[in-house]
Amino acid sequence: MNQRISSIIQEFDAQGWHRTGTETDNRSARWLVDKGRSLGLDLELERFEFDRVVPRDCYLEINGRRIQGLPFFDGGFTSPDGISGRIGPIGSGSEIGLGEIVRGTNQASQDFRRSPGHLALVAVTLGGKPGLMATNAPAFRQPFGPPVLQVSSEEQDWLTGHAQGNSLVRLVAAAERVGAESFNVTGRVKGSSQTLPPVIVMTPRSGWWQCASERGRGLACWLEVVRHVVSSRPGRDVIFVATSAHELGLLGLDNFLGRRPGLAERAHVWLHFGADVGLESQVSFTDDELKSQTLTALEDAGASPVTHAPYGTTVGAESLVVAGLGGRVVALIGHSALFHLESDRWAQGFDTDSIGRFANAFANLALQLSKS
Template sequence: MTSIDDRISRHIREYDGQGWHRTGTTVDLESAHWLAGLVEEVGVEPVLESFTLDRVVPGESYIEVSGRRIDGLPLFDGGFTGAEGVHGQMGRHDAKIMLVEGSPILAAEALDDARRSGNYRALVFVTNSIGSVPGLAPRNAPDFTEPFGPPVLQVNGVEHESLVEQADAGASVRVVVQAERRPGEAVNVAAEIQGQDRDLPPLVVMTPRSGWWEIAAERGGGIACWLKPCG
């Protein structure tokens, strides 16, 4: 590998090894200082821009059905339940607890229509990534500052067949979606590099740094590209 390849590989490995990069967490803050240090290494002065937010901290979240407990994750811009959760019949259409299937992108309209309808006490969202690869593929929270609708439990796609069978049978279920909002602080990393022609408007290069879990596969390339203009 070239020296550039080595550097990119090292940066992505270091980022991957830091842990879960959820916004406003200790790992997220440490990651910001790590990135600022990389900027300093090449002689550019970084700026740490802090901001406040209400972090969503998930608690126990699961569905109980036919003697099984299936763990999941709350939708961050939806409602939450208490420890007792919501009881009712699950179905794919007319039940009070609705089962929604699909990827976070392709099923977005159906999910949001159900959330806004006011017809459901809770929703169970069986997630898949695009291409129907099983796994927990959480949806982003575009309405994070204005959450709405009933509690939504996001569940790993490996449970798809089982939950569809239970929904079609109208099974009685219990859905628990616990989380709390806590004040927090996060940091953006910025740097300014002078160009050759200062009469031109600035060119802004930006990339996300936080996200679900380790997320190096999604964020690593963007961070590498963001660092390149620095040196």
């Protein structure tokens, strides 16, 4: 199993940036279909259309030096000439406001751009490691606010000095929206009873960069569950879905649910592999019965350590949506210092033993739930 997991993550990493609707994203969808079919599951592509954001020139220029950046995909953009003015701290009234975005402060990143009096904003992104930590676009369908240019944490001190001195700068966050398509990957293993509601196993498959840990771990686990379920005889249908557009307001999940009205609540249970499976893992459950079943499966597989989300909390963006619609959900996420950083790449240090234990736990749980 370790070799299988390593191979999946390495192949996924080598494909390139997995941004939704790109050539890499769509090629990766077909790759995943082939992987599932090799295991005996007839996976299919479910296409959806949207307007993809294509960044052009995106930088901050001060005294002849340019810092490359990435715009918010659900915010405003500039013309190719950009916006010129003085830079100062958020709330200073300067034309360009400088602030910070810290990992785990999703609401703060949304409030960041509501600061009045600025024509554009610069966001120093502070992740677990140095670099540019890209921010998801929950308002992708309804963009709002001024242009926001995200830049690397490595520029924080230099930019703070210029903001304190109200230096003259030019911010360019040029981008355009173009028609595009992406795909969810989905398939079904038929159970012995067609009258029972299904178990659903889901994981996102898109992201900002290569996302070797963030997305690759979950996909490797998802395929291991496919392998186990296909070789067994589940009592009820088990539906598998790997969604695209995780980073763009969960467009893929919305499309999947939109094709299947009422499925969120009707399904027996949803099992969700979130980001960075096997690293400082956290699990959540929507009811006590699922908690007991999940903890037993994790213990039996030796999948530890794992912390429990606070009571009433659901982890994972997709799981939050499903739970909010009345679905029963078990969700698993992890924590990596490289989360949303371009440096999230395959490395020999990946603990494939740990990933495999979580895959086995959820495979056994899926089969148990399919027969209950």
